[in-house]
Amino acid sequence: MNQFTEPAAVFPSLPADGPPGFHLLAKPSGSTCNIDCTYCFFLSKEALYPNEKSRMSEATLDAYIRQLLESHRVPQVTVAWQGGEPTLMKLEFFKHAVELVEKYRKPGQTVQHTFQTNGILLNDDWCAFFKEHNFLVGLSVDGPRELHDTYRVDRRQQGTFDKVMQGWRALKRHDVDFNILCTVNAANQHHGREVYRFFRDELGAKWVQFIPIIERATEQTIDLANLGWSEQAGKKRLLYTQTGNLVTARSVGGKQYGQFLIDVFEEWVRHDVGEVFVQIFDVTLEAFFGRHLLCIHAPTCGYGPALEYNGDLYSCDHFVEPKYLLGNIHETHMLKLVASPEQRKFGEAKRDTLTAQCQSCKVRNWCNGGCPKDRFALSRDGEPGQNYLCPGLELFFMHVGPTFNVMAQLLKQGHAPADVMETIAALDEQRGPYRPCDCGSGKKFRFCHGDSAPASKFSGVNPGAAAPQAEQARS
Numbered sequence: 169m170n171q172f173t174e175p176a177a178v179f180p181s182l183p184a185d186g187p188p189g190f191h192l193l194a195k196p197s198g199s200t201c202n203i204d205c206t207y208c209f210f211l212s213k214e215a216l217y218p219n220e221k222s223r224m225s226e227a228t229l230d231a232y233i234r235q236l237l238e239s240h241r242v243p244q245v246t247v248a249w250q251g252g253e254p255t256l257m258k259l260e261f262f263k264h265a266v267e268l269v270e271k272y273r274k275p276g277q278t279v280q281h282t283f284q285t286n287g288i289l290l291n292d293d294w295c296a297f298f299k300e301h302n303f304l305v306g307l308s309v310d311g312p313r314e315l316h317d318t319y320r321v322d323r324r325q326q327g328t329f330d331k332v333m334q335g336w337r338a339l340k341r342h343d344v345d346f347n348i349l350c351t352v353n354a355a356n357q358h359h360g361r362e363v364y365r366f367f368r369d370e371l372g373a374k375w376v377q378f379i380p381i382i383e384r385a386t387e388q389t390i391d392l393a394n395l396g397w398s399e400q401a402g403k404k405r406l407l408y409t410q411t412g413n414l415v416t417a418r419s420v421g422g423k424q425y426g427q428f429l430i431d432v433f434e435e436w437v438r439h440d441v442g443e444v445f446v447q448i449f450d451v452t453l454e455a456f457f458g459r460h461l462l463c464i465h466a467p468t469c470g471y472g473p474a475l476e477y478n479g480d481l482y483s484c485d486h487f488v489e490p491k492y493l494l495g496n497i498h499e500t501h502m503l504k505l506v507a508s509p510e511q512r513k514f515g516e517a518k519r520d521t522l523t524a525q526c527q528s529c530k531v532r533n534w535c536n537g538g539c540p541k542d543r544f545a546l547s548r549d550g551e552p553g554q555n556y557l558c559p560g561l562e563l564f565f566m567h568v569g570p571t572f573n574v575m576a577q578l579l580k581q582g583h584a585p586a587d588v589m590e591t592i593a594a595l596d597e598q599r600g601p602y603r604p605c606d607c608g609s610g611k612k613f614r615f616c617h618g619d620s621a622p623a624s625k626f627s628g629v630n631p632g633a634a635a636p637q638a639e640q641a642r643s
């Protein structure tokens with residue numbers, strides 16, 4: 169028996185029926201951040217730990233790394249850092265974390281380090297360290313300057329684009345693997361293709377992830393919520409919780425989220441299959457093989473707990489609120505908390521609370537009702553608990569389903585999914601350039617996702633320069 173296969177055999181006090189692996193997100197500086205994005209309700213979580221400086225101690229870091237490695241029965245373990253802003257912990261902290269991983273890593277275990285950052289503090293020292301230890305760095309960018317700077321602002325309400333681009337340049341200089349994490353919000357929701365092209369052509373991104381911004385509020389909290397989640401002079405700070413069926417003005421529209429993804433898809437499927445990896449597209453393709461890469465579209469969830477700086481473990485990063493506190497790793501081993509009946513119930517509720525509309529939905533196998541945090545709308549029959557994004561999710565999965573089906577068949581027959589691009593090119597040729605575009609914009613194909621699409625009206629990496637078109641950038 170390998171040491172990594174049975175934690176309960178090595179540590180008899182640990183539950184034998186715990187999950188073989190899980191993806192814990194650690195927040196070493198809690199929700200503290202060095203910028204002040206207007207939509208970031210995580211900022212409000214500082215209210216959970218008032219009067220404390222949120223910094224993970226040596227003892228908590230040691231307990232976290234040791235317990236995480238002890239808990240895994242699968243050989244691959246991810247050590248994932250995020251925030252708030254983890255660079256606030258300084259580089260020495262992470263150097264020590266890597267040493268601890270080496271100290272506690274069991275024979276046969278391999279560890280992937282991931283690090284989600286706003287990029288502001290990244291420099292040569294950070295990036296040399298990331299490269300040396302093969303970190304995968306997630307960089308938060310919401311698109312070209314004008315779109316990014318709408319909500320991703322500093323404490324003086326100034327856009328952060330230039331500073332983030334300095335961080336991106338440092339990542340590039342050191343050839344660090346990076347993934348772009350882009351929120352889809354009210355400012356960029358109508359610009360999917362331009363946002364995607366910016367990442368691909370200007371930032372050279374190979375991995376891209378889109379996250380919908382949905383900030384819930386009630387009749388009582390909506391006015392304050394619309395102001396943002398940071399400290400407001402003279403006003404009592406709100407603690408964001410997943411309650412209310414209203415959304416702030418910054419939130420993406422339900423249907424528009426799907427339209428945004430379709431806009432990206434129609435570009436990707438013509439040029440980039442096998443070259444650029446967009447998380448939601450990978451998730452959709454893998455579902456054909458019964459694999460669920462992302463909790464949001466898996467039948468059940470509960471394998472993505474969040475660890476606060478002081479050792480408190482919560483059910484999920486989106487439910488860091490008192491009701492979902494599982495316990496503290498200084499008092500109870502994290503595997504016991506992750507395998508606890510409460511956490512199991514949390515994860516199974518995702519499947520057990522599906523509305524009748526979801527249960528009979530044609531795209532259920534891909535969508536699985538989406539994330540429970542977003543289920544605050546009414547279904548078509550008036551049943552509560554429908555996903556706010558449902559109109560967009562349904563639109564997206566119905567739109568892309570046939571193409572991913574072709575890709576899945578190609579894979580099953582031993583071909584590359586990228587071969588689908590030849591089929592799409594042949595279809596485009598056959599149907600001609602002046603038909604309505606497949607994305608549903610109502611524009612002619614040639615001037616939308618075809619070869620005469622207008623250049624982006626947004627600024628790129630170089631101040632004042634418009635983003636080049638994809639074809640120009642690649643030539």
Ligand code: SF4
Pocket residue numbers: 463464465469470471472484485486518538539540541
């Ligand atoms: S609540 Fe949502 S984000 Fe959290 S684990 Fe479940 S599906 Fe994932």
Ligand code: SF4
Pocket residue numbers: 525526527529530531532535536537538555557558559561562
């Ligand atoms: S598309 Fe809508 S109805 Fe279908 S599974 Fe998803 S949330 Fe449910």
